[in-house]
Amino acid sequence: MERKVKYNYDFKLRCVNEVLKKHKTVDAVSKLNGCHHTTLHDWIRFYEKYGKKGLLPRKNKVYSLPFKLKVIEAIDKDLLSFSQACLMFNISTKSVVMNWHRNYKKDGIRGLNHKTRGKPKSMQFKRAKKKSNKLLTREEELLLENESLRAELDLLKKLQALIQQEQNEKQ
Structure with missing residues (x-):
């Protein structure tokens, strides 16, 4: 984009x-x-x-680490302004160079590494296990059925609690 x-x-x-x-x-x-x-x-x-x-x-544009270092060294060594550095190295805006300079003074070379942009993923979803073609043993079938019945029972209990809560609020 x-x-x-x-x-x-x-x-x-x-x-x-x-x-x-x-x-x-x-x-x-x-x-x-x-x-x-x-x-x-x-x-x-x-x-x-x-x-x-x-x-x-x-x-x-994503600039390389050596290029960023070269720009910062030129600013410090030649006492260039951010605008002059942009013009010399053909960088579109001085805010880019200002951020590099600030990050370099704060964190050193680590501050110049490319950072991923955008919103970080807040939740890690577990992927559903793929169904295999091999047949399940009787014990595995019973465990799966037991798990699904427990989930159904939990759902029914929550539904009953919500219905009861609504009835209590109406009274």
Whole structure:
């Protein structure tokens, strides 16, 4: 499943061209088009470095551990800002790099490992045993019948308790 793109390619290109070719201010163009001025600044930087390809929407990319380390080391060694690191390494948003940096400072290399996304499974269901083709012994048949009768009895007891509870509430 791809992520939803907030601004399409044509919109980004039009905004960038208004700033670069029509010589309008970033603030004026961002207010006119309803996008944040820092977002527009990022688009302009990517357009200047990568051309029209820099404005294309990107799919969610999974970055390797060595790549993440390389980005963090460049930030620390060269004193790059997160925006500069995104531009240098062609990463779509600075929030990605900010998360890497925070996790690295907190947990070291373990913090950079890819984490599974989404809601974790809360319940583990036991799979039903597959029925085999071999015949059951008389004892196994009786045990299965006994188990099903116990389940039926428990169900009937619960039903009786509910009926009795309703009658008590009516009285």
